[in-house]
Amino acid sequence: MSTPPVDALALTENLELFSRDLEANIKSLSDDERYRLSEAARKVSLSTEATLDSVHRIVHASLQLPLACIGVETKIFDMLSTIERSITIAELAENTKVDPALMKRLLRYYQSFGMITQQADDAFSANNVTKAMTTMAGRSGAQIFLYVHAPVWSALPQFLRETGYANPTEPTGCPWYTAKNTKDPIWEWISKRPVQLEQMMSWMQGQRDGLPIFLDAIDFNQYARGATDSTLIFVDVGGNRGHQCINLKQRYPDLPGRIVVQDQPHVIEEAKANPLPGFGGIEAQSHDIFSPQKLKGARVYYMRYILHDWPDRQCVEILQNLRAGMTEESTIFIDEMVMPESGASWRATQMDLVMACCFASTERSLPEFEVLLNEAGLKISKVYQYTKQLNDCIIVAILQ
Numbered sequence: 168m169s170t171p172p173v174d175a176l177a178l179t180e181n182l183e184l185f186s187r188d189l190e191a192n193i194k195s196l197s198d199d200e201r202y203r204l205s206e207a208a209r210k211v212s213l214s215t216e217a218t219l220d221s222v223h224r225i226v227h228a229s230l231q232l233p234l235a236c237i238g239v240e241t242k243i244f245d246m247l248s249t250i251e252r253s254i255t256i257a258e259l260a261e262n263t264k265v266d267p268a269l270m271k272r273l274l275r276y277y278q279s280f281g282m283i284t285q286q287a288d289d290a291f292s293a294n295n296v297t298k299a300m301t302t303m304a305g306r307s308g309a310q311i312f313l314y315v316h317a318p319v320w321s322a323l324p325q326f327l328r329e330t331g332y333a334n335p336t337e338p339t340g341c342p343w344y345t346a347k348n349t350k351d352p353i354w355e356w357i358s359k360r361p362v363q364l365e366q367m368m369s370w371m372q373g374q375r376d377g378l379p380i381f382l383d384a385i386d387f388n389q390y391a392r393g394a395t396d397s398t399l400i401f402v403d404v405g406g407n408r409g410h411q412c413i414n415l416k417q418r419y420p421d422l423p424g425r426i427v428v429q430d431q432p433h434v435i436e437e438a439k440a441n442p443l444p445g446f447g448g449i450e451a452q453s454h455d456i457f458s459p460q461k462l463k464g465a466r467v468y469y470m471r472y473i474l475h476d477w478p479d480r481q482c483v484e485i486l487q488n489l490r491a492g493m494t495e496e497s498t499i500f501i502d503e504m505v506m507p508e509s510g511a512s513w514r515a516t517q518m519d520l521v522m523a524c525c526f527a528s529t530e531r532s533l534p535e536f537e538v539l540l541n542e543a544g545l546k547i548s549k550v551y552q553y554t555k556q557l558n559d560c561i562i563v564a565i566l567q
């Protein structure tokens with residue numbers, strides 16, 4: 168069935184009208200409506216590009232990350248975001264100690280990519296993108312991805328050429344090792360570098376801010392029935408700073424039982440030394456996911472974004488080790504994006520290829536998770552989807 172023709176001129180005029188008071192117009196939208204508009208506009212924008220516009224956009228894409236990093240490091244984005252009026256080139260240059268002539272060029276670039284708003288010839292202000300780059304994820308992400316990851320992505324074509332375009336599935340068979348000229352896997356490499364460790368931990372903590380979390384889809388009370396203060400209620404395996412434990416505690420302040428975050432020793436040390444607000448009452452424990460789970464009979468073992476870091480064989484090992492701690496009352500929550508067969512989102516597909524580059528691992532579909540769980544003697548009892556954007560799901564797994 169053909170769809171009725173759309174008046175492209177009227178659509179363009181409406182968009183231009185919408186752009187005149189962007190902030191107010193966007194405020195009137197729900198999250199779902201905003202996402203729908205953003206995706207539709209993005210598709211139209213890409214498909215209406217002239218041929219060489221597409222080429223220029225793609226071949227210069229790698230300029231955007233270093234430029235974003237400069238905006239973060241000079242605090243241009245911070246300054247624009249904290250001052251509630253437009254700012255001149257001279258003001259920005261003086262406060263950030265950037266040469267005014269260079270500042271003019273940077274601002275010209277940022278406005279052309281929508282990273283800031285130009286109000287007049289010499290008047291600039293923050294917009295949603297500027298503000299995004301001042302968040303914890305924006306600041307830490309610009310640095311960790313530019314300095315640590317980007318050289319690895321650039322090494323992917325050569326790596327694939329040399330390996331005959333085989334899908335990377337061996338833990339040490341990915342461009343991470345050649346690009347970094349190291350034998351250390353990424354987590355070990357980061358653990359030896361305090362600056363990058365801090366950036367990575369901040370990225371982990373902030374990367375999903377603004378999206379729903381698993382507790383938006385699950386009534387956790389059902390997992391606490393009959394629990395007492397000594398019941399192990401929630402063990403966040405590979406939980407980094409314990410941010411998900413804090414979320415659970417804040418949503419369910421009266422939940423009985425123990426809440427524990429487990430991670431590598433240096434991560435736990437850092438989580439204890441610089442605890443996040445709300446960390447009180449949460450236990451922090453070193454634990455290697457490649458050894459049998461030492462906390463037995465927890466109601467919920469929770470793992471967010473752990474399996475996507477590992478190839479299949481290691482995932483089965485991780486799950487088998489978790490299984491060793493389980494009783495009939497235990498469940499595992501696997502909190503990961505589940506890849507659909509078609510129409511995967513851009514945020515999901517880029518994450519998938521970052522996993523290939525750095526870990527020889529992958530984002531998985533539900534049947535792929537099923538195979539891993541089956542091999543580890545587990546089965547899926549339920550799946551809760553909690554984001555549309557990434558198809559983030561909680562896969563609830565129990566003993567077979």
Ligand SMILES: C[S@@+](CC[C@H](N)C(=O)[O-])C[C@H]1O[C@@H](n2cnc3c(N)ncnc32)[C@H](O)[C@@H]1O
Nearest residue numbers: 354371405406407430431434454455456471472
């Ligand atoms: C992708 S991050 C996810 C962190 C956290 N679950 C989240 O969703 O924000 C992976 C985590 O696995 C931890 N990790 C890596 N290797 C580990 C190991 N052998 N034992 C325990 N934790 C490990 C890392 O330190 C990191 O915190």
